[in-house]
Amino acid sequence: MQNPFNYGKLAENENFIDRKDDVLLLKNMLGSGINTILVSPRRWGKSSLVKRCMNELQAENADLRVCFIDAFTIHTSQEFYQTFAKEVIKATASTWDQWVINARKYLHSIVPKISLGTAPDSDFSLSFNFNEIKDSKEEILNLPQKIASEKKIRIIVCIDEFQNLADLSDYEQLESMMRSVWQHQQSVTYCLYGSQRHMMTEIFNSSQKPFYRFGQMLYLKKIDETEWVNYIIHCFKNTGKTITDDMAARIAATVKNHSWYVQQYAAAVWNYTPEHETVTEQILDKALNWVIETNVPNFQTEYMSLSASRIHLLLAVASNERQLTSAETMKKYSLGTSANVVKNKDILIRKDILDISTDRHEFIDPVFEIWFKRLNGLS
Ligand SMILES: Nc1ncnc2c1ncn2[C@@H]1O[C@H](COP(=O)(O)OP(=O)(O)OP(=O)(O)O)[C@@H](O)[C@H]1O
């Protein structure tokens, strides 16, 4: 029997649970032409949500085309322009002949080189000379609008891991160019999403930056524990195994309802449970140890990169201290001065280890937190 839990791939079909309000909201926003910026820590479910919404919107609107760009794999602005042009062309035509015709027709000042991709029916590659890009950036960024108005269609451009673009050496120039061209486009809507809240907030919420008020910011929440519990129980039952409500709830709660970890932990519990049997306490413990162990190499690398004073600060957070700059806490955990605390906190947030989305500081990674506590004798 195949393990019903899934992680590492987008959650699709019956593996995509809950998020009804999120689906409705995101579809409404993008469907009405409002640029939307979606933010959440890593692996909570942004990409799965956007894919789901886009599939539904496309099924409901014959005149809508969607293109996906993953900024994670982009390392230079030249690559960005090439990928942008390629994905827009790919999304607005379906055969190799049309791709070639459209690339020549809509990018006539660039003369792109086009060649068959590894899967010729669904892919191709496109490249142009860098000097040509220099003079034609605007033309490329305006490509979706040009195609949309000529074909009388609407286009949604989704850019995943958008914050990665901020690392490009000439990002500032790209940023102002994107904003100035995109804001005039009537038939194109942008869905820009990514993790690293501080980066996304800096790009879209700072009044000195070009993307200020470019669209609606949405901060994704976690999936509720009750939804996870129903899902876990259902998956076990469907595959001939049994888990109690209480144990299903403990799986979700242990990893703080973090989408990826709930799936990983539940998958391990399922693996350790023999066919036709019921989950036991021992299985829950064994599976949790496995989840921690399998993630240890990443945790260790992260841990080794931290200075002693930042580890002390994490100890204070792990011990549920709320007033990190109070004289008592600073003394108890050897945190140095309050300026040190503020600086270290900022660095831990930038390193995506801590989050301050709620009223207090929290570890972003719930399994790192469990490992860290065990390592330091806190649990
Ligand atoms: N709606 C959902 N229902 C069930 N599981 C989900 C859902 N959304 C996400 N997951 C689980 O979480 C994992 C991560 O989801 P996804 O890749 O969509 O998140 P992400 O926020 O885009 O992550 P990253 O920051 O790594 O890009 C999925 O592989 C899946 O196991």
Ligand SMILES: [Mg+2]
């Ligand atoms: Mg993603």
